[in-house]
Amino acid sequence: MKNFIKRFLLFCGIYMLVQGFHYTTVLASDNLDKSSAKPTITSTTNLPNTSSNSTDNSSENTLSGQTTSDENTVSTANLSSVQNSSEEKSTDENTVSKVDPTSAQSLSNENDTYDASTSQNTTYNTIIKSSTPTNKSWKIEFNEPVDINSLKDKIKVVDKSNTEIPITLSSADNNKSVIVTPTANYDYDSDYTLTIGEDIVSLYNRKLKNPTVVKFKTVPSIVSIDDINTTINQEDNYSLPTKLSANMSDNSTSSVDVSWDKALSMTSIPGNYVFKGTVEGYSKTVTLQLTINPFVPVQSISNGTRTQSAIGTSLYNYLMNYDNRQSVLERAIELHDGDTSNNCVYFASEALRRAGLTDLPDYVANTLTLTSKLQSMGWQISTDLSMLLPGDICFTTSYGNGPTHAYTFMKWADPNSYDYAYICDNQGYDYGDNAYHIRNIDFETSTKDKLSYFMYLA
CATH class of the missing domain: 2.60.40 (Immunoglobulin-like)
Structure with missing residues (x-):
């Protein structure tokens, strides 16, 4: 039994040793790009199932559980311990397969390509990307913590002239991630190369065996x-x-x-x-x-059902002028002894007087009195919205003490709907201080009652 336990512990130690040190560069949908370290590319953003063309038989190259729910993972490297990193290369480690990326901000799906290249004795996986934002940051995720101070000369960005671009490196995720950010935005419509070098070593003394370069082109100017x-x-x-x-x-x-x-x-x-x-x-x-x-006054108003009276037409023309509306509002407040609230009838009555209804008294101050006075002058009451015309006076729901509000109808917001209309009243303070505004008509809201009836001069 003791011999069995010793063999089991030895087996576990060897298994952990050969798992290898690898990283993931993730290509995210925002300003951070992420990627990873196995010769296959997968996506978890509802892409079609696409199998990698490569076959990875070495346990040290296995990568699992590295992707996130909205990222494309680019796997590009095999890793092992420092002691045997230069000798152990599987025959298929440079194979890279492709799944169309879905990150619209950082990728041009139809133009992204992937290949493999070799420099001297070191095999590099190369990722080619287009339409990269000029402020792109790259996030490199390692499966083991790293010392960020040791990465200064091992992660670089250069332009097409091989001039090094100043970058900052910052650590995240308990030193298992490194974020690469340019100190100034990249140039538009330009080519760059991000190199993740071969000499990166984890804090557990395990070395990156198969480094990666990302060749990217920024968005057009x-x-x-x-x-x-x-x-x-x-x-x-x-x-x-x-x-x-x-x-x-x-x-x-x-x-x-x-x-x-x-x-x-x-x-x-x-x-x-x-x-x-x-x-x-x-x-x-x-x-x-x-x-x-400027508004051109109309000579007549009709909808095929009825024709507006001269008073109604004059009222509409008068209220289409912003200065006129402001003048009516000022007079309504004056008639109400300076009170700026509950002036709807003062407003409607003053506008009617200026449109030619001079027999309407100044003291008319509530909806019941206005309704009564208009009726005495021959105005009709209707609830048929198909007959409603610009220049008609509208009254809202009554809760026992007369309608709660009065306003002048100006036009339908949508000629095919009775839901909303442009109207004129004293409540411009709710609409950018403009007495001409949209209001609900055939339905009520939490603050505005629906229309109950309207009046017009036959």
């Missing part, structure tokens, strides 16, 4: 981005673009993010507006010139 000239009508719905089409140095086009020097808060005031945009990696400024044409 931006050659030009066209300036933009856009013309819209007053109160049109328009947003500054968040992405632009850039012409690249490889004759392709790319969608790039843009940041503007100022925001466009509204399209209520006609005029010419200039916005300056900046794009990362592009030294020039992109110019967007926006022209807002």
Whole structure:
């Protein structure tokens, strides 16, 4: 029994010795690239099952459990202890098979290739990658801890002229990972080589037997981005673009993010507006010139079901002017003795008076009184949204004390839907201080009641 235990312990010691020291360079989807150390490439990001063309029969070359859920693992090296690293090379250790990568930020899937090359007596696995971000960092994972201070001259990045690029090395994962980061961004559209040298030794005195180089090309540079000239009508719905089409140095086009020097808060005031945009990696400024044409008053309003009255048409035309709306709001606050809240009826009534309904008294201050006064002047009540026209006065749900709100209908946000509409009221403080804004119509929200009925002059 004692002899059996001795043989078992000896077997375990020998097995642990021959497992070897290896590493993994991982190619991640963000700014860190990871990879690994067995002559096969696998991916765990829902790629098709692809078997490696190589066969690894040596126990020291076995790598398992090295990939993560969203990474492509490139296995490129066999490793053994320092004592026998120069003699033990299996015949298939240079074989590299390919699975299409899926990391869009760091790889160009259709252009990435892999090969093997030999320098003197040392066999290198070579990985070739395209469309690498200019701020790319590489993460190298080892199966044994390393002394980062010993790696200074053993992990290098050079350009196509073989000029060494300054890099910083930092350790992670209890010294089992090394992150390689350039001190300044790489040049665009340029070739580089990352070398993971043959003399790397773990803290357990085990040496990298089959080192790796990664030849990568950075993303193309931006050659030009066209300036933009856009013309819209007053109160049109328009947003500054968040992405632009850039012409690249490889004759392709790319969608790039843009940041503007100022925001466009509204399209209520006609005029010419200039916005300056900046794009990362592009030294020039992109110019967007926006022209807002002034509103042209309409002569009549009709939807085929009914035609708007002269008062309703005049009200619509008057409220399409931003300065007019602001003036109405100021007067509504004045009529309410300076109170800035609960002024919806003051606002609607004042706008109606300026549109020509001069018999409507200044003291009209609530929805029930406004409804009664309009009825006495021949205005009709309807709930048929198909008849609703710009210039009609709308009233929301009543909870026993009359409708909760009143506003002027301006137009449907979508002509095929009764869900939302552009309206005018005193609640511009909820919409960028613009009395002209979108509101829910045929449904209620947690803060805004739905429409109950509207009124128009027949």
